[in-house]
Amino acid sequence: MKQIRNFCIIAHIDHGKSTLADRLIQACGGVTQRELHEQMLDSMDIERERGITIKSNTITLDYRGADGQDYQLNLIDTPGHVDFSHEVRRSLMACEGALMVVDASQGVEAQTVANLYLALEYDLELLPVINKIDLPAADIDRVREEIDSDLGLDPFAAIPVSAKTGQGIEDVLAGIVEHLPPPSGDPDAPLKALVFDAHFDKYRGVILQCRVMEGTLKPRDEIHFMHADRDYKVDELGYNQLKAVPKKQLSAGEVGYVVAGVKSVQDIEIGDTITLVDRPAAEPIPGYQPAKQVVFSSIYPMSTDEYQDLTKALEKLAINDAALTFEKDSSAALGFGFRCGFLGLLHLDVIQERLQREFDIGLVISAPSVSYKLNLNDGSTVEVDNPSYWPDPTNIQSASEPYIKASILIPEEYVGPVMELCRDHRSESQTMNYLAAGRLEVVSEMPLGEVLFDFYDKLKMITRGYGSFDYVPIEYRPTDVVKVDILVNKEPVDALSYLVHRDKARARALHYCEQLAEAIPRHQFKIPIQGAIGGTIISRATIQPYRKDVTAKLYGGDVSRKKKLLEKQKKGKAKMKQFGSVNIPQKAFVSVLRADKD
Template structure:
């Protein structure tokens, strides 16, 4: 066990985690040169195209030191984006140490600090690595100061590397062996194994990624999941070395895979504890947390006959992504669809792109919203994330919405505009902390619903790309939230309804009305588009009708002839407006919601 090292790589998004993992894999001979490609541990096309890690991945590497001693290194590559912090949390539970990677040109950023606190929560040993030293803008000395002041780690223990060119990789491997502790555990104790990840294989079912904390596991053992209370028989286990390498057993301290005939990821819970059915552990591994969905949105097929295809696609996607939740939903305008729960806007974006790309579906996505908690007049409580489920306002006693603690790290010159941006998004308290002479950390408490739309994009624009943002949910607080209906020709269209704070209701209603006025084609009669809270109209736009010149055929005579024709036309238009129906094209739904998201 003393020759095993379990570690993960944590960092802010785009600081070079996957590239560093590639170089470590190559240095240990984990893959042949012929089979190697960039971002080895990123298995999805979207991950490679966007240069981000969405799903944690693990690999077991054999490393031989200069004196000939062999070590087994279990490397877990983790996502850097705030939406997937639950993946990071589970990976940290499976490790004793972590490499904390800092970009030599950008320095310590918000997610770096957030991941550091997560790692300290699980009492991990941290080894700082300064990456991208080959860049012209790299300033290693300044980054060492930030590692000391912001992270509280030994700046001289930080290893300067260039993951792109391979400089310093040998020192990182030596540092992992020398500085990170070996795992602890008793191979003869009752089995305790942590399921920190899983993926679906269509031939073998769910393949579990596990870290054995105590005891020993062998094929044909019957295992018991302590949280989900299911039992399965182990068919095969071993190490994950880009292909599955079977082993006769997994003992305390080892990381590997288990195949046990699990049919769906939803049958188990990621983060669960496995034990033996005939010799169970007394208690599960502490620290288990379920992934919490914070953003909700309805997904409809562009064409109603694609509904069965969408249902199958979501089933298949949920097999691989346990954090995605969905239930049936319907809309008078868009037909049948699904109400889905996501971990954040990036998660929503990734799921939408996977549905379109992997299953070739045209989709309409409703405006994302958060979950509000309502107290009704009869003292019962109700959780609502869908505008169509909003109760009669006269029955609502009070409403609360989720708040977050946002951490924003920016250069000093942008403090004023960023604090103004926070105030515009209903920030309740702001504290400033100077990390270095020219870098400021702003901590702010604000509603999660305010961050959903354009906040992150505006922050990047204001700070010219130098601002970094991270958040943690804190609590529900009282709010004045209203349901806004969009009326087209005085008829409400349920797909456009949304929940919003009263102060922001008119601004967004005006935006919806203007977008719809551009997207809906002109008809023979005037079409009013209105935003309404209950019975009061708060915004309006009008689509002017086509107008035929009915007096063109007149060539003189009394003016009363002209008036008579115009009067007749006016009556016809009024009758047409009364009985005519407005055709809203699918593009109108897409344009409104896309404009909202941008």
């Protein structure tokens, strides 16, 4: 067990985690030169295209140290984006140490600090690594200062590397063996294994990624999931070495895969504890937290005959992504669809793109919203995330919405615009911490619903890309939230309804009305588009009608003939307006949201 090191790589998004993992795999001979490609551990096309990691991945490497001993390194590559912090949390539970990667040009950023606190929560040993030292803008001394002042780690223990060129990789491997502790555990104790990830294979079912804490696991063992309360039989187990390598057993301290005939990721819980049926452990491994959906949106197929395809596609995605939740939903304007729960906007964006790319389904997505807690007059409490289920305002006693604690790291010169941006998004408290020369952290408490649409884009714009943003949910606080209905020709369109704070209702309603007025084609009659809270109209836009020149055929005579024809046309238009239906194209629903996001 002294020859094993379990560690993960944590960092802010785009600081070079996946590239560093590639170089470590290459240095340990885990891949041949012919098989080598960028982002070895990222399996999805969307991960490679965007240069981001969405799913944690693990690999077992063999390394011969300077002392001539052979070591087994179990590396877990984690996502950097705030939406997938639950993946990072589970990976940390499976490790004794972590490489804390910091970009030599950008320095310590918001997610770096957030990941540090996560790692300290699980009492991990941290080894700082300064990456991208080959860049012209790299400033190693400044980054060492930031590691000391912001992270409280030893700045001289930080290893400077360039994951792109391979410089300093041997020092990192030596540092892992020297500084990170080996695992502890008793191979003869009752089995305790943590399921920290899983993915679906269409031939073998669910393949579990496990870290054995205590005891020994062998093929043919009867296993029991302590949270899900299910029993299975182990078919195969082994190490992940880019390809699955079967072994005769996994004992305490080791990380590997387990195949046990599990049919769907929904049947088990990621973060669960495995034990043996005939010799169970007394209690599960502590620290398990289920993924919590914070953003909700309705997804409808572009054409109604694709509904069955969308159902199958969501079921297939949910097999691999246990954090995605969905239930049936319907809309008078868009037909049948699903109400889905996501971990954040990037998660929503990734799922939407995968549905369109992997399953070729055109989608219409409703405005994302958060979950509100309502206290009703009859004393009951309900949670509502869908405008369709919003109760009558007269029955609502009080409402509360989720708040977050946002940590924004910026260069000093942008502090004014950033504080103003936070105030525009209903920030309740702002504090500033000076981290290093020219860099500061703005800590702000604000509603999660305000961050959903354009906050991150605006932050990147006003800080010219140098601002970084991270948040943690804190609590629910009282709010004055209203449901805004959009009326087209005096008829409400349920797919366009949304929940918003009363102060922001008119501005958003005006935006919706203007976008719809541009997207809906003109008809033979005037179409009013209105935003309304209950019976109160708060915004309006009008689509002017086509006008047929009914007097063109006249060539003289009394003016009363002209008036008679115009009067007849007027009556016809009034009748048409009363009975005519407005054709709302699908692009109108998309245009409202797209412009809102931009």
